[in-house]
Amino acid sequence: MNLSILNLTRIYNDKKVLDLPKANIKSGSIYSIIGPNGAGKSTLIRILAGIDNASSGKVLYNDSVFDDDVRKRITLLFQKPYMMNLNVYENIAYPLKIRGFSKWDIGSRVDELLGILDLHDIKSQRASTLSGGEAQKVALARGLVFRPELVLLDEPTASIDPVSTLLMEKLVTQTNKNYGTTFVWVTHNISQARRTADKVIFMHQGKVVESGGAEMVLKNPTNEITRRFVGGDLIL
Numbered sequence: 001m002n003l004s005i006l007n008l009t010r011i012y013n014d015k016k017v018l019d020l021p022k023a024n025i026k027s028g029s030i031y032s033i034i035g036p037n038g039a040g041k042s043t044l045i046r047i048l049a050g051i052d053n054a055s056s057g058k059v060l061y062n063d064s065v066f067d068d069d070v071r072k073r074i075t076l077l078f079q080k081p082y083m084m085n086l087n088v089y090e091n092i093a094y095p096l097k098i099r100g101f102s103k104w105d106i107g108s109r110v111d112e113l114l115g116i117l118d119l120h121d122i123k124s125q126r127a128s129t130l131s132g133g134e135a136q137k138v139a140l141a142r143g144l145v146f147r148p149e150l151v152l153l154d155e156p157t158a159s160i161d162p163v164s165t166l167l168m169e170k171l172v173t174q175t176n177k178n179y180g181t182t183f184v185w186v187t188h189n190i191s192q193a194r195r196t197a198d199k200v201i202f203m204h205q206g207k208v209v210e211s212g213g214a215e216m217v218l219k220n221p222t223n224e225i226t227r228r229f230v231g232g233d234l235i236l
């Protein structure tokens, strides 16, 4: 799913926290959004996911404005996973069940995801008893099982151990490759952006300071603030 962002702003208490005159997210790519605290990354994700309103401007999903049809083709994952009061298998199967998939199709898709994320041993466990990391893996599997066109990720691996983080990254890159899924992933982990992203968007003070191919923005940025940020300079 392509996204076109035009003159998008978000104002909180008279302060403009987001100001994006023009940006495009190309279908089939993995985008990392990086930038310091308060840069407007989560605000942007919330607006793209239709759970917050812009103060002005618009976002087009392919060529449509946000509506129920767009909503059905999007997944949003935060740092804190949401679990339904079901077991692991049923949580992951849920989006397929409500879309009327056959039992056989549900079984094969859920089994594949359980395998990739190493969740087979806990597939019958109630979701309310899972650890934070286990729950996040289940949430990712549930968010991908119906093969959404666009996946919005807001620091989903921030409190996940390195092994599970790599499994989640692998699932994201594999899903992108196999189904052409577009990912927009907010991360504070520059190494994670290096491992996963095709394109990187660097935000600072509500604006896109630099964007482009991951290799270029992360290794050879043209902007001085980007260079300091990716180089680990804490004072921008």
Ligand SMILES: Nc1ncnc2c1ncn2[C@@H]1O[C@H](COP(=O)(O)OP(=O)(O)OP(=O)(O)O)[C@@H](O)[C@H]1O
Residues within 6 Å of the ligand: 012, 013, 017, 035, 036, 037, 038, 039, 040, 041, 042, 043, 044
């Ligand atoms: N509901 C709100 N009311 C007032 N100000 C808000 C609100 N939500 C966000 N802000 C402000 O908007 C700015 C951008 O916040 P946002 O959460 O988008 O930043 P971020 O880049 O995701 O930061 P972080 O890396 O810390 O998660 C911040 O200054 C924040 O204080």
